[in-house]
Structure formats: C-alpha cells, structure tokens
Amino acid sequence: xxxxxxxxxxxxxxxxxxxxxxxxxxxxxxxxxxxxxxxxxxxxxxxxxxxxxxxxxxxxxxxxxxxxxxxxxxxxxxxxxxxxxxxxxxxxxxxxxxxxxxxxxxxx
Numbered sequence: 001x002x003x004x005x006x007x008x009x010x011x012x013x014x015x016x017x018x019x020x021x022x023x024x025x026x027x028x029x030x031x032x033x034x035x036x037x038x039x040x041x042x043x044x045x046x047x048x049x050x051x052x053x054x055x056x057x058x059x060x061x062x063x064x065x066x067x068x069x070x071x072x073x074x075x076x077x078x079x080x081x082x083x084x085x086x087x088x089x090x091x092x093x094x095x096x097x098x099x100x101x102x103x104x105x106x107x108x
Contacts, residue, residue, distance in 0.1 A: 084091040
C-alpha cells in the first residue's frame with residue numbers, strides 16, 4: 001500500500017506498523033470470507049444432492065402407489081362388471097335401493 005503524505009502529518013514507524021497490521025487484517029478477513037463462501041457452497045451442494053435423491057425416492061414411491069391404486073381400481077371395476085353380468089336382477093334392485101336411500105338423505 002502506498003503511503004500518503006498528508007500535509008501537517010508525518011509518518012512514524014508506529015503509524016506504518018499500524019497500517020501494515022490493518023492491511024494484514026484486511027487480507028486475513030478477505031481470505032476467511034473466501035473460505036467461508038467455499039465451505040458454504042460445498043455444504044449447499046451436498047444437501048442439494050441429498051434433496052434430489054430424496055425427491056427421486058419419494059417420486060418413485062408415489063408412482064408405485066399410483067400404479068397399485070390404478071390396478072386395484074381396475075380390478076374392482078372388472079369384478080363389479082362380472083357380478084352385474086352374473087346377477088343382473090340383484091344389481092338393479094341394489095342400485096334402486098341405494099338410490100332411494102340417498103334420495104331420502106339428500107331430501108332432508
């Protein structure tokens with residue numbers, strides 16, 4: 001750092017030493033800030049990877065659950081269709097009964 005001569009002030013060895021210490025402190029603080037920034041970046045990258053992995057696992061489980069639910073619904077529909085074909089009279093009277101009960105409930 002270049003010394004500046006201010007009119008009316010003289011640079012003493014103590015002042016020069018203080019300026020050197022100040023400069024050294026600035027450099028040390030700058031280096032510490034760079035180290036902190038680097039560590040924070042590494043920390044963020046590590047947790048980003050963990051979050052992406054957890055998201056992938058959760059998405060896979062959700063897709064599997066959706067597939068299972070779809071399969072069960074399809075099976076239930078097929079079973080219901082088979083029951084109606086085998087027992088059409090029971091199915092019609094059951095549907096009429098359910099409709100009558102629902103009509104009474106919603107009328108009130």
